[in-house]
Amino acid sequence: MEIAPYIPGRSTTDDGRKVAKLSSNENPLGSSPRAREAFASAATNLERYPDAGATALREALAAKHGLDPTRIIYGNGSDELLNLVAGAFAGPGDEVIYVNYGFAVYPIATRRTGATPVIAADKDYATDVDAILAAVTDRTTLVFVANPNNPTGTYAPRSEIERLHAGLRDDILLVLDHAYSEYIEGADNDGAMELAARADNVLVTRTFSKMYGLAAERIGWGYGAAPIIEAMHRIRLPFSVTIAGQAAAIAALGDTDFVAHAAAHNAKWRAWFSEEIAKLGNDGLRAIPSQANFVLVVFEGELTAEAAYKGLMDAGYIVRWLPGQGLPHALRITIGTEDETKSVIAALRQLAGA
Ligand SMILES: *Cc1c(COP(=O)(O)O)cnc(C)c1O
Numbered sequence: 001m002e003i004a005p006y007i008p009g010r011s012t013t014d015d016g017r018k019v020a021k022l023s024s025n026e027n028p029l030g031s032s033p034r035a036r037e038a039f040a041s042a043a044t045n046l047e048r049y050p051d052a053g054a055t056a057l058r059e060a061l062a063a064k065h066g067l068d069p070t071r072i073i074y075g076n077g078s079d080e081l082l083n084l085v086a087g088a089f090a091g092p093g094d095e096v097i098y099v100n101y102g103f104a105v106y107p108i109a110t111r112r113t114g115a116t117p118v119i120a121a122d123k124d125y126a127t128d129v130d131a132i133l134a135a136v137t138d139r140t141t142l143v144f145v146a147n148p149n150n151p152t153g154t155y156a157p158r159s160e161i162e163r164l165h166a167g168l169r170d171d172i173l174l175v176l177d178h179a180y181s182e183y184i185e186g187a188d189n190d191g192a193m194e195l196a197a198r199a200d201n202v203l204v205t206r207t208f209s210k211m212y213g214l215a216a217e218r219i220g221w222g223y224g225a226a227p228i229i230e231a232m233h234r235i236r237l238p239f240s241v242t243i244a245g246q247a248a249a250i251a252a253l254g255d256t257d258f259v260a261h262a263a264a265h266n267a268k269w270r271a272w273f274s275e276e277i278a279k280l281g282n283d284g285l286r287a288i289p290s291q292a293n294f295v296l297v298v299f300e301g302e303l304t305a306e307a308a309y310k311g312l313m314d315a316g317y318i319v320r321w322l323p324g325q326g327l328p329h330a331l332r333i334t335i336g337t338e339d340e341t342k343s344v345i346a347a348l349r350q351l352a353g354a
Pocket of ligand 1: 079103177
């Protein structure tokens with residue numbers, strides 16, 4: 001009873017109107033036509049179980065990312081993998097660390113195992129490696145870090161992730177949740193995959209739900225040392241990734257044009273959106289620097305986040321207000337189409353009286 005159920009992003013208003021949904025970090029450009037085609041052609045043989053080993057999907061991922069296919073795990077969205085890793089590596093008496101304003105699935109995945117959540121303080125909404133290391137005790141078995149983080153969009157660079165890993169005991173598993181890694185700008189990345197390839201206590205999780213635009217199909221995957229993957233396999237549901245989902249994911253991996261286009265779109269409008277929010281600084285609005293496909297806007301002036309949330313809903317845009325996650329003073333806004341992004345800024349400007 002201590003588990004607060006996950007609250008998904010809404011797609012209708014209080015009065016039932018269907019409006020633009022900028023509340024779940026979905027891809028505003030849809031998905032690759034090649035993925036949709038593969039999905040549709042998988043509609044034959046509905047009587048057959050999917051490949052429980054997801055062999056073709058693992059091989060496609062291994063080829064694309066230069067990985068060992070036997071060390072790839074897959075699941076019904078990366079949400080399933082987060083639950084599996086907690087189930088395999090935490091239980092009553094153990095402690096699981098994640099940051100203040102961490103991803104909403106971590107407390108659920110932790111508590112359902114009977115383990116105790118331990119929350120590390122943030123540093124102006126960003127991941128604070130020192131705070132995480134200071135929260136470690138003899139009982140710590142697992143640390144969850146989303147990088148970029150949701151709902152804050154903040155990003156910890158490679159040096160910080162390396163410092164975090166170096167500061168953890170070998171028997172503590174570091175889970176690096178890369179749901180948004182495709183959105184990180186520039187050549188830099190946090191080195192998570194290299195870490196997962198060489199260290200025995202790192203699991204990286206990734207998803208097809210965001211950049212690949214396949215949230216409906218629920219496909220996530222992860223990479224780590226063989227014993228980690230093997231432990232997760234023992235407790236997973238055998239057929240959690242569907243035939244159509246596997247086919248769509250493989251096709252999506254091959255469509256590099258779609259991904260490049262979606263990444264460029266996001267980078268351009270994320271920068272524009274953040275600059276426009278900065279212009280509303282005198283009205284108390286502040287955009288937390290984001291490397292994801294959304295921006296957390298903090299309301300520190302007269303206009304409250306709640307009023308802005310309602311005002312945006314009236315204007316036809318649903319964003320994410322997160323009072324249940326300790327953020328009653330902020331809105332998480334997904335970068336939408338050009339038109340949606342511009343309209344949200346226009347509505348916010350009007351609401352702020354600027
Ligand atoms: C969206 C998201 C996920 C996973 O989503 P799935 O659809 O289950 O793959 C995982 N972690 C974070 C931080 C997310 O925002």
